[in-house]
Amino acid sequence: MNQIDLRSYLLRWSILMKNNFSVAISLWTLTVKEVRRFLRIWVQTLVPPAVTMSLYFVIFGSLIGPRIGSMDGFDYIQYMIPGLIMLSVITNSYNNVVSSFYSVKFQKSIEELLISPMPNWTILLGFVLGGVCRGVLIGIIVFGVSLLFYPDFTVANPLLTVTVLFLTSILFSLMGFINAVFADSFDDISIIPTFILTPLIYLGGVFYSINILPETWRSISMANPMLYVVNTFREGMLGVSDVSISFSLGMIIAFILILTSSCLYLLKKGTGIRQ
Amino acid sequence: MAEFALEINNLQKVYDNNVVALKGIDLKVKKGDFYALLGPNGAGKSSTIGIIGSLVTKSGGTVSVFGNDINKDLNKAKSLLGVVSQEINFSQFEKVLDIVVTQAGFYGIPKSIAMPKVESILKRLSLWDKRNVQARTLSGGYKRRLMIAKAIIHEPKLLILDEPTAGVDIELRREMWSFLKEINKNGTTIILTTHYLEEAEQLCRNIGIIDQGSIVANTSMKDLLGTLNVQGFVFDLHQPLEKAPTIEGFPLKLEDPLTLIAAVNKDRSINALFSELTKLNIKIKSMRNESNRLEELFIEMVNSNEK
Numbered sequence A: 001m002n003q004i005d006l007r008s009y010l011l012r013w014s015i016l017m018k019n020n021f022s023v024a025i026s027l028w029t030l031t032v033k034e035v036r037r038f039l040r041i042w043v044q045t046l047v048p049p050a051v052t053m054s055l056y057f058v059i060f061g062s063l064i065g066p067r068i069g070s071m072d073g074f075d076y077i078q079y080m081i082p083g084l085i086m087l088s089v090i091t092n093s094y095n096n097v098v099s100s101f102y103s104v105k106f107q108k109s110i111e112e113l114l115i116s117p118m119p120n121w122t123i124l125l126g127f128v129l130g131g132v133c134r135g136v137l138i139g140i141i142v143f144g145v146s147l148l149f150y151p152d153f154t155v156a157n158p159l160l161t162v163t164v165l166f167l168t169s170i171l172f173s174l175m176g177f178i179n180a181v182f183a184d185s186f187d188d189i190s191i192i193p194t195f196i197l198t199p200l201i202y203l204g205g206v207f208y209s210i211n212i213l214p215e216t217w218r219s220i221s222m223a224n225p226m227l228y229v230v231n232t233f234r235e236g237m238l239g240v241s242d243v244s245i246s247f248s249l250g251m252i253i254a255f256i257l258i259l260t261s262s263c264l265y266l267l268k269k270g271t272g273i274r275q
Numbered sequence B: 001m002a003e004f005a006l007e008i009n010n011l012q013k014v015y016d017n018n019v020v021a022l023k024g025i026d027l028k029v030k031k032g033d034f035y036a037l038l039g040p041n042g043a044g045k046s047s048t049i050g051i052i053g054s055l056v057t058k059s060g061g062t063v064s065v066f067g068n069d070i071n072k073d074l075n076k077a078k079s080l081l082g083v084v085s086q087e088i089n090f091s092q093f094e095k096v097l098d099i100v101v102t103q104a105g106f107y108g109i110p111k112s113i114a115m116p117k118v119e120s121i122l123k124r125l126s127l128w129d130k131r132n133v134q135a136r137t138l139s140g141g142y143k144r145r146l147m148i149a150k151a152i153i154h155e156p157k158l159l160i161l162d163e164p165t166a167g168v169d170i171e172l173r174r175e176m177w178s179f180l181k182e183i184n185k186n187g188t189t190i191i192l193t194t195h196y197l198e199e200a201e202q203l204c205r206n207i208g209i210i211d212q213g214s215i216v217a218n219t220s221m222k223d224l225l226g227t228l229n230v231q232g233f234v235f236d237l238h239q240p241l242e243k244a245p246t247i248e249g250f251p252l253k254l255e256d257p258l259t260l261i262a263a264v265n266k267d268r269s270i271n272a273l274f275s276e277l278t279k280l281n282i283k284i285k286s287m288r289n290e291s292n293r294l295e296e297l298f299i300e301m302v303n304s305n306e307k
Helices: A003-040 A047-063 A076-106 A110-115 A120-149 A158-182 A188-206 A215-221 A225-238 A245-269 B045-052 B074-079 B096-106 B111-124 B140-152 B170-185 B197-203 B221-226 B270-279 B293-306
Strands: B004-014 B020-030 B034-038 B060-065 B081-084 B158-162 B189-193 B206-211 B214-220 B230-237 B252-256 B259-265 B284-289
Touching (some): A003 A076, A003 B096, A047 A076, A076 A120, A110 B096, A158 A188, A158 A225, A158 A245, A188 A225, B004 B045, B004 B189, B020 B060, B020 B206, B034 B045, B034 B170, B045 B060, B045 B081, B045 B158, B060 B074, B074 B081, B081 B140, B096 B111, B111 B140, B140 B158, B140 B170, B189 B197, B259 B270
Parallel strands (some): B034 B189, B034 B206, B158 B189
Antiparallel strands (some): B004 B020, B004 B060, B206 B214, B230 B259, B230 B284
């Protein structure tokens, strides 16, 4: 390599490093902004799941639970804990991204991002990381609340539990992003969580094992994607599941890849954000 | 090195509802220029700015910022550009300081490096004392200043302002003019759209007039104003008149018994008019220009384009 080649190589390398540094700073800035947003309104974002889950543990765990008896060999309250954590993680990851991204569209502060030289994938990742931070934090809070009601809880497979926790947050943050891209009003950001997401989660094995259902309903339940998410997480926390873990993990990762590609396509096309 | 800060060729925009906003405009703005882009509502000004700032997708044509084509070097073009939008576009619930520091971060500038610059800009725009208040509590004028602070934090070489002084009082408007003149003097190319034609006349060296998606004039302010053939003068009279006098070569009309308006052709001397009025024993108390000269031209050009 002669001197000129070396100089041009070093120049290209320094430009690349400078660009990568700029992209890293912009990603960090957006992520911090997103985290600061949900921490600023902690009474609306962090406290309600803790209160609601406490009520679930009191009513279904401590009061009704002992009458139900055991589920798949576990105390009912113990069986509920992974389901309720997933319920909170899914709804909070989704709601964080859908409300935040729709708000920046509504307030037009999306223009701050579009005018800047941030690549589209950085914008997407920044919002998703915001959703993941909230989802994981809520998961930890709900787990902490559950320990107040069931102090002897031990996690069967911590690695699988943490993996599913993060993958689920990513998956539902991406779904929230797509919802926000297409939303034209505040009604549009609440329709899917209220009428589709919540019923599917409740019927996805949060409170029961599908083994207690009649054959027909068990087959129908197998078509509910939430069943795989909830049961994979339950496998991590309790070591018991109604579905195949490798299949579930494969599907979660496949959906993350599909949704990421879809989000990047929508950003490139400017759907819902550029005229 | 690119000669032009902005070069637009055959830029077209047709919206989804088939509204044609831009019919293939060409525009060149030289480096260091202070350029006014004028036009009535719906003429295509905001569409043009939106396309330059990547907020609107173009239907055809090319746009280059300092020689960087937005189709090929979009991020490079964006890093050289600052845009002050017409509408408030920051998060109203964030603090002033956070908004500006965050904007610097979006351009890859870490907080530690941005802070001295943020402090100096906020102080220059009288926002430093309000740095820790939520943006929603700011008055309209301060929100406008914050929009400017945000747009210049990364030291853009080309700054585009879409009606930056709309709705602000005269004092603040003049303060903003002085600030914009200062940054233009320091080398930033500025493109301004405004409805205050006085603003364009005061600040800008060159001017483009856009109407119905086409550029109808693109010239220097001096040349444009030089095309005015007739200048209007308003005379306040000592004694009331019942009707306007008739003086050959000087069309006159009476606005009220004590106000006479005269149209004076560029090749005629106003002294001749004074002599004729004196002959008719009409005494003048004071005199002023009839209206903003640019406004007159603007209306004339837009009207002729509509015919």
